[in-house]
Amino acid sequence: TVATNYAQEAMEDVKNMDFEKIAPTSKSVINANRKYRIDVNVSLESTNLKKVFTVVSWKNRNGITKTVETSMLVHFTEVFASEPAKIVLFTESYSILNSPISSEYASTKLTAVIKDIKGNTIIDWGEEPDEGNISFSIISTDKFGTLSDDVVTPIDGRAYTTFTSNESMSGIFGINIIEASVTLPNGNVVTDTITIKITNGPVKIKLEAVPLTIKASTTNYSTITASLIDAAGKTLMKKDIFTDVEITFSVFGEGNLSTYTITIPFDSGNEDPASDIIILNSTGNPGLASVVATAADLESGKIDVRFLGPPVAISISANPNPMYFDEAYSTITVSLLDINGFNTNPTDAPITISLALTDYDTGGSLEEPSSWEFPVSNSEGGIKETKFSGQSSTGKAIITASGGGLPEATVTINVISELVPDHIKLTASPQNVKADGLELSTIKATVYDISGKIVTNYTGTISFIKTPDIGTFSDYHFANGVATVKLSSSVAGTATITASSSDGLDCVPAEIVVGFYGVP
The missing domain is CATH 2.60.40.10 (Immunoglobulins)
Structure with missing residues (x-):
């Protein structure tokens, strides 16, 4: 009952989160002298759909690991925002390498979004005089990294900065808490924080399955390999994991596991991979089996195996x-x-x-x-x-x-009927990139007919213009009704991009803004 309550509380917490904040977590609690670990695993099914698995694990009086599992889908639909009410801060990765700082995995991009009370983005933030900048700060006493920008002017209600390790962390891992804040038009200051883990040790459990798809039969199985990986996604050696790691497995759906707990041992002289295997057996019923692996202080891992039925x-x-x-x-x-x-x-x-x-x-x-x-x-x-x-x-x-x-x-x-050009659709991905002269935004102009079909036989020409003249266009390509060009800049700022055609087609939207943010 205690474990079930913890699982329900964890799911309620997820339901009350902003969609961007739903991320894998792990924590431990003590109740009646018994330790419970609560792990939340999150997989992004689509841009507005996340699947959440919660596993509560503990050891009974005989030292046997027991678990309670639950799962749910979280769907988010954004609509027009009302009044600004809060700020939401999230990041690409909640764990980064301590060193070397030259590695792309020793930094992570942070995003702060101004939202209304229901989680809709205030895309017109800044149009009023009392709608100002977003501030970022490291509020931890020991600072194991630096921010590329402390004060940022939002674009479409979003502001970006980059947190990069400074290689000063000397232990197994370090924790930095980063805060984003903004003053609302009513004078209230709203804040949000995230926690970044800085380490060259393990941060996540990676699961692999062979095969990923097989017929449903009680004699069929898939071999699951669990590995401890660092922030760069590299499987570590047993000498690099600092301590023994006990992994608890759970299965959702049509599968049974050969064992539900393994321990990957720390061995200071062992260069073997920090990995082990378990067997996922079919129940004999067709369906999906989702295996979730959890461990203390590590991001959980998940993999799906399909057990197939006969054709229907x-x-x-x-x-x-x-x-x-x-x-x-x-x-x-x-x-x-x-x-x-x-x-x-x-x-x-x-x-x-x-x-x-x-x-x-x-x-x-x-x-x-x-x-x-x-x-x-x-x-x-x-x-x-x-x-x-x-x-x-x-x-x-x-x-x-x-x-x-x-x-x-x-x-x-x-x-x-044959293709008739009607309009151009203009996009940029990503819309915010580092001002390092290397990171690129891909600008794309696509010619459509009135029904939304790409005019693949379009014979006109497409041109791109940026205002002001910040950054450099490169790698222009035009074929099958789609024109693309790369844009980079070594100077921070924003560029407004427009596209035009030789036959004067309307462009939707009329322009698009690409932002270049500073680097340390």
């Missing part, structure tokens, strides 16, 4: 779809799916899947082969491809896939 459906798709009248072809992709939607192969006997054009007022035909045998296999299912081409008019082409006693599947290709 045919998947068929076409790309592009819709296709334009003057496009050469659309690629038809066919595979077999199990009950969970995973690509699979037959279990007992081969299955032959055949395609047929059942309705096509567009004209055209399927290239050969348009029929395939999917063999019996213990591994992930194969994907077969052919092409639909030769269309002579607009309309619809319906392709049916059938065979193996499975339900028929169809895809309808819409053949529409």
